[in-house]
Amino acid sequence: PASASPTGCGPASPWWRRTWPTSSGRARCGSSGCCPAASPPTLVEGPGTIFEPLFYFNLAGPGDPVQRLGTEYSWNDDGTELSITLREGVTWSDGEAFDADDVKFTFDMIAADRVPNTVGFHGTTEVVDPTHLVVTFDGPAYMEGPQLLGKTWIVPEHIWSGIEDPNTDTVSEPVGTGPYTLGDFKGQAFTLDANPDYWGGEPELTHVMYRSLSGNQASADALAAGQVDVYSGPVPDIANVEEDYPGYQAITVPMNQAVLDTCANAELGCEGPQTDPAVRQAIYHAMDRGQINQLAFQNTASEMSPGFALPERDAAYVSDALENPTVPMQPDLARVDEILTGAGYARGGDGIYAKDGERLALTVTVVSGWTDYITALETLREQLSPAGIELTVNQVSWNEMSDARARGGFQLVIDSLYPGPAPDPFYLYSYFYGTENTAEVGESADTNYSRYSNAEVDAALEALTQLNPEDMAARMPHYDVIQQRIEQDMPYIPILTGGTTTEFHAAKFSGWPSLDDLYAFPATWSRPDQSQMYMNLAPTGE
Template sequence: MTQHARWRRTRRAMAGAAAVALLAAGCGSGGGNGGGTSGPADTLVAYTGQAGDYQRNFNPYAPTMIEGPGNIFEPLFFYNVVRDDEPVPRLGTDYSWNETGTELSITTRENVTWSDGEPFTAHDVAFTFDMVRAHPTMNAIGFDGESEVIDDTHLVVRFAQPAYLEAPTVLGKLWIVPEHIWSTFEDPAQNTVQDPVGTGPFVLGDFKPQAFTLTANPDYWDGEPALKNLRFVSLSGNQAGADALAAGRIDFQTGPVPDMHNVEQNYPGYRAITTHVFQIALFTCSDTALGCTGPQTDPAVRRAIYHALDRTQLNALAYQDTASEISPGFALPGRDDAVISEQLTDRVAPMEADPARAEQVLQEAGWSKGGDGVYAKDGEKLSLSVRVVSGWTDVITAADTMTQQLKAAGIELTVAQSSWNEWSDARGRGDFELLFDSLYPGPSPDPYYSYNYFFHGDNTAPVGEVANPNFARYDHPEVNAALDALQQLDPADTTARQPHFDTIQTRLEADMPYIPVLTGGTTSQYHAEKFTGWPSTEDLYAFPAVWQRPDNSQIYLNLKPAGGE
């Protein structure tokens, strides 16, 4: 790769007993907990947290997509978000920038076929890029380059200004689709792709609302995977996932189980790994100019909630003390210590609640406490609803705990549970006051990417239209300008970058469109006795979460049946 030091850049950015019985019926017998029943030796059973029926949609650019990126639709390269590795070639084999950082030249892999037998070429890449640019709801990374195909294995992407930070997202977060199929879609952003055709290591096998299977692609350009089947199952929630793990009927999940610190002892044949990258937050529909309504549109309410949270209690009750501190400026403590702004009031969010401070913030903003102990302003009661996914026990516990914590500060909170599909749709369209979710990282370990994804005004939309991924409807000119300036700076120039990070972080601390809760400890449990090749703390070759894409595809490509079968 040329100019390797410059690829970390982009412009805008860019996740019960009855159920166990059903799972056993759907997966057959063999392998499992200490030789239990999770299925044949070459079949991995994964639980992604899906509670309720799967809706058959494999469009990798749809908010309600259930699977596809990495496994069916490949990126050009794989970037490791937890370790500063060279990008791993997938459909691309090489890339380089011109001297001004305005032209990105890409070489694509030869002798690759789509799963329907048609040849893959650079024309498919250019088509994908042009399609994403033309459809804002598909353009989570804010791609604005112009593509030109040179020949079947070469293309050039041109930008109006230096765009070094584009490389990891363009090369690592755009899923290449077949022009000969997708060019027939009237609206590719809305098309529910039910029978996906990709270049990836897996193709769709059987599909049922409660479970579906991806099977190894026998014509994959890098050879047929040793893992022959991936079976994704729907259960009733985290408890059902823990029960299935205890029964040895799933092989890979990311989520809470009882006594997460002692998985190896409690679940023979399994191991666990915890990483801290995703930042848990209360997403708020924040901007009245974009159609948001409710008390949470007042920044003072958001700051009051921030002060009213007892994060130590939340960590203990909901997350088994696996989470860690979070900064109100959303740079990642530990990884991003060098850029956490000295201008912040709080370098990290307070771990203990301060209800008196929360009430002071509200009173200074004109809120008055009523006879029922709840604040009100201009006839509007400070009563809020938070959306959570049914069955996500850790999140539900956290939300329920918050209702009591906020009550002490005169804020009324109710918890609204729904299916993942309903929750996801509400998140995209802004149909919420508060919503429990996490800010995800970018393609490389640089806070710029999360800022661009979640805080740039280009990545949001009015309520009722799909925003992706700036779900908070946050659009501040100072933040937008700072992000645009960072886009044109060499990441190695830390002195020039810091003033822009200062602007972003102090503005976010003041506005809090996403109310920081904790940095989540992402814990995955995996069947080490059945498969070899899992990521470890010694070799974090990919982010080890069942739902993280395309990292999960890198893991599946690396796995082999432990018995060599």
């Protein structure tokens, strides 16, 4: 069996403990994290599997988008009109025909804010014929394309037009065009069954069973016991997965960038020493990243740019204007002292720096059960002590961390900054550094949890929205500005680029992504990437 669970809270229920019969077409997938127990299945795991996007943009590297419900798209010369061609002969899983009216209905629902409109889409969609439509924007909207085309899940008008409130009404029997339909669903536990009428042919992986696991250790235990066939997350001794877990292999891909989120902006209500850029810079230079990588991440993490363009995937975007193209791997305590004394701090009798009678003592929040991050912080705590900075590690639940981060009720939080809908650092900059995505402390910030606000960065982001993504010569000066500013201000303190490791049962299934054929970002919790992976798997008969 194969079961996958990109998210999960609490111990497994008895429903999960039942034994699946051995079957070459079933897979069990496990992952730790958190999801609401009462979430409808469309929110739990529908994207990509049940409900499809028009195209698939591979975050793991550059390349042409993969056709899903769409077959072609193009922009007019000024980026204000997006023309889309749809696949012919597609049906919904209830047998009804899919056409351009369904896409228009979905886009209109988002534009009217009837469902979460996370990117502020307000384009006008017109149907040309059953397989063609045009989306018109008020101004250049190149950067909205990947979200609309690759991260918008198309829903059936003939069903969703009768839903009074799509934000709250539960869709207990979802109808989609995707390769899977919903099987059993009980709280956090559910299965996906192959769609026999899928336009691309019924997947060879006929069933996916999702298991909810309570943390990294529980996930590793399930893998060791052979209870899951694929899991995205750390396990002990990652370098020797093939020896420790017979039949399994692992792949590690650098993607999400581990950071210390700081509540950085005193003008928006942040309080604490971390509001001083000098303190953030001092922490940055006090880290022994090589030791953190070894002790916390089993050397699966990799170098990171202080400008937050991925060094490998986004090599063309890394600015020459940066002081350092990548973060230092070894600590520089002399630089730490220079930075802090220059900002008015002095060592106290206890060895900790202080300024205006306030010791340089900080609290960092981490989700309980995130063993790799907890180890990273305990290691960092020991590293910062001789640097004259006191760090206290506070373990809380996912919900507590998420709420504190959103409302600014924290000093430091360890987490990672994630990429956007396409392999372009613009999206990360917009999400986490754009003023429009933050709020005063006490109010919920969308994604800019640090409360960072810089007029030059905002102007560069606005300029980038007006430019064709293929015009690198025109775009690069704006990336230079952004990367210079965020390296200097450092509202998110870089740690390392996290290596997302996925362990999978290679003896039982073929077709897993590899470093030579990275056709999808191989993480069970990443959508719609997971659907690309499931569609590529085939049972070996083992």
